Amino acid sequence: MSTALLSCLALAARQAPSEVAALIFPAEERAILLELSPLPEPPRDPTNAVFESAAAARLGQALFFDARLSADGSISCASCHSPAKSWTDGKPLARGLSGLARHTMTLWNVAHNRWFFWDGRKDSLWSQALGPLEDPREHGTSRLAILHVIAGDPGLSRAWREVFGELPELGDARRFPREGRPVPAEPEHAHALAWAAMTPEDQEAVTRAFARVGKAIAAFERQLVSRSAPFDRFVEGLRTNDAAAMAALDARAQRGAMLFVGKARCVLCHDGPNFTDFEFHDNRVPVGEEGGDPGRKLGLRQLRADPFNTLGTYADDGGESGRIKLGLLVRESHLGKQFKTPTLRNVARTAPYMHEGQFASLAEVVHFYSRLENASPENPSERIVQPLDLGAEEEVDLVAFLESLTDESLPDELRGPPPTPYVPR
Amino acid sequence: MEDPGTNEPSNVPLETETLASLPDFADPSWTRVPSRAGKYLVCWRSLAGSVLRNQDFELEAWVLRDGAPVRDAELTVSGWMPAHGHGMLRQPQAEARADGSFRVAGMLLHMRGHWQIFFEVLEGALSETAECALDL
Numbered sequence: 210m211s212t213a214l215l216s217c218l219a220l221a222a223r224q225a226p227s228e229v230a231a232l233i234f235p236a237e238e239r240a241i242l243l244e245l246s247p248l249p250e251p252p253r254d255p256t257n258a259v260f261e262s263a264a265a266a267r268l269g270q271a272l273f274f275d276a277r278l279s280a281d282g283s284i285s286c287a288s289c290h291s292p293a294k295s296w297t298d299g300k301p302l303a304r305g306l307s308g309l310a311r312h313t314m315t316l317w318n319v320a321h322n323r324w325f326f327w328d329g330r331k332d333s334l335w336s337q338a339l340g341p342l343e344d345p346r347e348h349g350t351s352r353l354a355i356l357h358v359i360a361g362d363p364g365l366s367r368a369w370r371e372v373f374g375e376l377p378e379l380g381d382a383r384r385f386p387r388e389g390r391p392v393p394a395e396p397e398h399a400h401a402l403a404w405a406a407m408t409p410e411d412q413e414a415v416t417r418a419f420a421r422v423g424k425a426i427a428a429f430e431r432q433l434v435s436r437s438a439p440f441d442r443f444v445e446g447l448r449t450n451d452a453a454a455m456a457a458l459d460a461r462a463q464r465g466a467m468l469f470v471g472k473a474r475c476v477l478c479h480d481g482p483n484f485t486d487f488e489f490h491d492n493r494v495p496v497g498e499e500g501g502d503p504g505r506k507l508g509l510r511q512l513r514a515d516p517f518n519t520l521g522t523y524a525d526d527g528g529e530s531g532r533i534k535l536g537l538l539v540r541e542s543h544l545g546k547q548f549k550t551p552t553l554r555n556v557a558r559t560a561p562y563m564h565e566g567q568f569a570s571l572a573e574v575v576h577f578y579s580r581l582e583n584a585s586p587e588n589p590s591e592r593i594v595q596p597l598d599l600g601a602e603e604e605v606d607l608v609a610f611l612e613s614l615t616d617e618s619l620p621d622e623l624r625g626p627p628p629t630p631y632v633p634r
Numbered sequence: 635m636e637d638p639g640t641n642e643p644s645n646v647p648l649e650t651e652t653l654a655s656l657p658d659f660a661d662p663s664w665t666r667v668p669s670r671a672g673k674y675l676v677c678w679r680s681l682a683g684s685v686l687r688n689q690d691f692e693l694e695a696w697v698l699r700d701g702a703p704v705r706d707a708e709l710t711v712s713g714w715m716p717a718h719g720h721g722m723l724r725q726p727q728a729e730a731r732a733d734g735s736f737r738v739a740g741m742l743l744h745m746r747g748h749w750q751i752f753f754e755v756l757e758g759a760l761s762e763t764a765e766c767a768l769d770l
Contacts (some may be wrong), residue, residue, distance in 0.1 A: 241746075476746070477745060477746060477747065478745070480687070480688065480745070480746055481688060486688055486744050486745055487688070487744075488723060488744050488745075533690065533724075533739060533740045537724040537725055537726065537727055537739070537740035538723060538724055539723075539724060539725040588719075589719050590718070590719045590720040591718070591719065591720070592717065592718055592719040593717065593718050
């Protein structure tokens with residue numbers, strides 16, 4: 210996008226009319242807009258027995274902000290999912306310990322998701338939380354090291370007992386080394402050697418406890434809800450013919466809303482009250498080089514091989530929900546590079562955008578979809594991705610609408626570690 | 635959301651005598667779809683009462699020939715979005731039941747727009763497909 214055009218967009222945004230004259234929404238557009246709010250409660254998670262436990266959420270909150278859950282004590286979940294940055298890191302690509310190839314996704318409304326990570330290589334929120342902990346590029350720690358941290362911390366161990374009961378007998382150093390995890394690709398890795406020296410029974414006890422670490426973190430993350438944006442007040446006004454409530458969106462944002470569900474067709478993928486279809490698409494975003502990140506294609510294979518998937522023994526419903534969700538999943542994304550449709554709630558606070566942080570601003574994103582300049586090749590299975598040919602004013606309107614999805618009104622007590630990992634009596 | 639009943643074909647007679655012990659397929663909750671060569675009539679309904687976009691649902695389906703349920707047939711259900719160039723993300727699982735019906739699990743139509751729903755009936759070495767449309 211040219212600097213001149215960006216300047217033009219910025220100027221137009223400053224000149225947006227402050228008065229609000231409610232637009233007349235055609236019946237079809239109105240009907241779609243009414244489907245986009247309110248956001249319901251997140252779905253239940255039958256694979257996580259403690260998904261709605263306050264005590265588990267409190268423990269999970271403590272773990273989320275605890276940098277001891279990393280190889281060098283420098284990385285917590287909040288390092289990349291910072292509450293000050295709308296639960297992202299503001300960087301094009303995640304850093305972690307040694308740098309990653311993808312952009313950090315926000316955690317807003319994360320419990321609504323069907324799949325996790327850009328490539329969907331996880332199918333539950335608790336399983337997602339486990340991945341970065343043992344990834345050498347992110348936290349770089351191990352399940353044994355994490356459990357030793359919990360066991361050695363009076364507050365964490367008390368909270369653990371109250372939520373899950375007793376930890377494995379970690380005091381026996383011969384049975385439970387300080388560090389260790391399965392490392393199938395590197396059998397000579399120190400973590401792998403320590404793990405291999407353990408009995409299968411002890412390995413199983415540790416792995417089951419490790420899964421519970423994820424389940425506690427998931428219970429915390431379930432509380433990261435954004436559902437009271439100006440757009441939600443506007444829709445309520447639209448529903449009740451309340452002009453004052455509709456004024457929550459100025460005329461420019463209202464025009465943008467009309468575009469979103471109409472000419473611009475954003476709603477085809479960013480559908481429903483969380484503004485995502487929860488699935489994967491090749492949106493033809495420019496990628497660095499051919500032969501790069503395959504997205505969903507590889508993610509699906511990883512998911513099927515993951516012992517923590519919803520068909521596995523660590524799912525608390527015995528694999529029942531995974532039987533349909535994962536067991537009947539057949540589509541391999543053989544055409545193009547598919548990545549998950551992200552939520553648009555708080556999208557104005559989560560720049561940069563796309564799976565590699567390709568675009569610095571919403572204006573750039575909208576302009577890309579308008580022209581598809583430098584787009585990756587057309588994908589026969591994504592025929593809907595065509596240039597929108599929006600005018601400059603329309604692009605500004607659409608950005609104004611996206612900004613109206615902002616609501617970061619989370620209780621302050623969720624923005625940092627809790628005073629204690631357990632619920633005081 | 636579309637009422638599934640709106641895909642009801644107009645020219646396929648129901649032999650009400652034969653169907654006396656079967657569900658009332660004339661009820662608006664049922665969609666009746668003749669197969670392409672007219673050999674079968676597929677009657678289906680969502681067990682959730684309606685088809686909701688991007689939400690799991692199950693189907694009850696009956697494959698009728700001359701008004702009677704076809705037994706020993708296999709049923710395969712799939713969906714396609716012609717304007718998008720893709721179909722469903724799952725292969726729904728059809729289970730034959732003792733009463734002659736099929737219970738189809740794993741239905742998920744994940745995007746808004748025009749869907750074609752295919753019911754392929756495999757009986758012996760021959761197959762025939764019934765097709766209907768859903769606009770979600």
